[in-house]
Amino acid sequence: LVTPIANRHVGLIGFMGAGKSTVGAEVAARLARPFLDVDAELERELGVPVAQVFAERGEAAFRELEEELTVEALADREPAVLALGGGAVGSERNRMALRERALAVWLDVAVEDAWARAAGPGRPLAQDEGAFRALYEQRHSLYRAAADARARDADGVVLAAGGVHVDQGALDLLAELVPGKGPAALVSDARVAGIHGAAAQLALGERLASTHELPAGEAAKTIAACEALWRELRLDRRGVVVALGGGCTTDAAGFAAATYLRGVAWAPVPTTLVGQVDAAIGGKTGINLPDAKNLVGAFHWPSRTVVDPALLETLPADERAAGMSEVVKTGLLAGEPLWELPAPELVRRCAAYKTAVCLRDPLDRAERAQLNLGHTFAHALEAAGGYERVSHGRAVALGLQAALRLSGLEDDVVRRVLGPKPVRVDRERAWEALLRDKKAAGGKVRLVLLERPGSPRVGVEMPEQEVRRALDELIAR
Numbered sequence: 001l002v003t004p005i006a007n008r009h010v011g012l013i014g015f016m017g018a019g020k021s022t023v024g025a026e027v028a029a030r031l032a033r034p035f036l037d038v039d040a041e042l043e044r045e046l047g048v049p050v051a052q053v054f055a056e057r058g059e060a061a062f063r064e065l066e067e068e069l070t071v072e073a074l075a076d077r078e079p080a081v082l083a084l085g086g087g088a089v090g091s092e093r094n095r096m097a098l099r100e101r102a103l104a105v106w107l108d109v110a111v112e113d114a115w116a117r118a119a120g121p122g123r124p125l126a127q128d129e130g131a132f133r134a135l136y137e138q139r140h141s142l143y144r145a146a147a148d149a150r151a152r153d154a155d156g157v158v159l160a161a162g163g164v165h166v167d168q169g170a171l172d173l174l175a176e177l178v179p180g181k182g183p184a185a186l187v188s189d190a191r192v193a194g195i196h197g198a199a200a201q202l203a204l205g206e207r208l209a210s211t212h213e214l215p216a217g218e219a220a221k222t223i224a225a226c227e228a229l230w231r232e233l234r235l236d237r238r239g240v241v242v243a244l245g246g247g248c249t250t251d252a253a254g255f256a257a258a259t260y261l262r263g264v265a266w267a268p269v270p271t272t273l274v275g276q277v278d279a280a281i282g283g284k285t286g287i288n289l290p291d292a293k294n295l296v297g298a299f300h301w302p303s304r305t306v307v308d309p310a311l312l313e314t315l316p317a318d319e320r321a322a323g324m325s326e327v328v329k330t331g332l333l334a335g336e337p338l339w340e341l342p343a344p345e346l347v348r349r350c351a352a353y354k355t356a357v358c359l360r361d362p363l364d365r366a367e368r369a370q371l372n373l374g375h376t377f378a379h380a381l382e383a384a385g386g387y388e389r390v391s392h393g394r395a396v397a398l399g400l401q402a403a404l405r406l407s408g409l410e411d412d413v414v415r416r417v418l419g420p421k422p423v424r425v426d427r428e429r430a431w432e433a434l435l436r437d438k439k440a441a442g443g444k445v446r447l448v449l450l451e452r453p454g455s456p457r458v459g460v461e462m463p464e465q466e467v468r469r470a471l472d473e474l475i476a477r
């Protein structure tokens with residue numbers, strides 16, 4: 001498991017007025033890392049504003065001081081989020097240190113917005129609009145050359161930090177978006193291959209080495225399907241597995257990539273809403289055992305996740321509904337009505353939320369558990385229905401209802417947006433299944449609940465009767 005920012009800083013570069021300080025502080029909070037604003041630090045150390053350094057000592061002297069501090073900040077071992085000065089990428093020493101020690105994210109801004117924000121006496125290079133625009137043009141190519149990724153806001157920076165690229169039409173740029181130059185093995189199920197396979201093949205162009213088919217749905221997540229794929233793959237260590245499809249395809253192909261040759265790179269291209277906001281993000285890959293889902297797997301962070309919301313246009317309504325349950329879950333965790341956003345932005349915001357949680361806890365040892373909100377109940381209902389009668393989406397919707405009620409919160413969002421009907425399953429079987437989860441967790445029913453929307457609590461112990469009552473309410477009489 002190697003996240004793109006493991007032992008690396010997130011280095012924000014970009015023009016003055018792009019918002020590096022504000023966005024940097026927000027990203028640092030979301031990644032639970034320290035934040036350092038190099039210009040602000042310089043002012044603090046010198047005890048005078050940047051404008052005064054410019055006026056009294058000249059720009060060249062300022063650049064020298066800036067370079068010292070930038071190189072020093074980048075050399076610090078503790079991975080942080082750093083906002084670099086607008087002109088920092090002008091120095092070769094800074095650029096080298098940036099390449100070595102950071103994932104460089106270019107925070108881009110339109111020149112009009114930059115001027116509106118930056119113009120004023122505090123910025124010596126934002127005095128004359130003509131000169132400002134000329135400098136903007138000149139710096140553009142420097143930022144482009146130094147950047148590993150480009151972003152417009154904090155969500156964009158978080159996504160870049162996780163190697164997640166979200167954009168309408170991203171599929172067409174697959175060959176450039178999948179890092180490296182090595183050959184690609186394209187894996188999908190027959191249905192997805194029939195709809196989006198040709199476009200993916202065309203986009204991979206000369207990098208396409210082979211195509212492979214997995215069975216649709218959970219049948220992909222078996223050792224037999226995995227073995228068939230291992231046997232077909234002809235990649236060397238430079239190769240990359242590109243998994244085009246829903247969560248079943250990306251879970252299984254990702255696991256094959258994690259294990260083939262003891263691990264080759266992989267790039268999921270999720271085609272379902274579940275995949276785009278959840279399954280393809282965070283590096284969990286795996287397959288099922290006959291009576292236990294996701295029991296065998298590996299953490300294997302993708303070298304790039306390519307999310308193209310346009311691919312959802314062909315998604316059947318029931319699959320979209322399944323994804324909306326995860327969207328509502330994410331919105332409740334984030335404390336924002338993300339489910340109200342139009343599709344591309346909804347995907348981007350949800351994907352960014354999950355990316356941040358997984359970057360903070362890549363091995364699922366602590367707070368990543370929050371992503372299980374509603375899922376303890378969902379698993380119990382699915383198990384009681386023999387994994388056939390109750391769809392995962394509906395089970396999660398009902399599970400969210402139970403989690404909200406046990407949190408003492410209104411469940412109207414779930415009813416309005418997802419409208420799940422109680423399911424017809426055996427109550428005893430459902431309760432037994434929930435208790436089986438309990439055994440795994442050390443003899444106590446531990447749940448993910450919400451203090452309030454935006455404030456999840458993991459590992460909350462609840463009395464058994466209350467949990468049982470909440471479960472019973474989800475089952476039709």
Ligand SMILES: NC(=O)c1ccc[n+]([C@@H]2O[C@H](COP(=O)([O-])OP(=O)(O)OC[C@H]3O[C@@H](n4cnc5c(N)ncnc54)[C@H](O)[C@@H]3O)[C@@H](O)[C@H]2O)c1
Nearest residue numbers: 191216217246247248249271272274278279284311314315
């Ligand atoms: N790894 C993780 O972190 C994680 C997180 C959540 C869920 N999951 C896993 O994801 C799986 C569920 O994934 P899913 O809901 O995406 O289901 P899925 O992969 O089974 O896909 C659903 C169906 O939709 C079809 N399909 C996919 N994209 C389409 C498109 N664009 N147009 C038309 N049809 C399309 C597929 O052929 C398939 O039949 C589960 O196995 C679950 O365990 C994993």
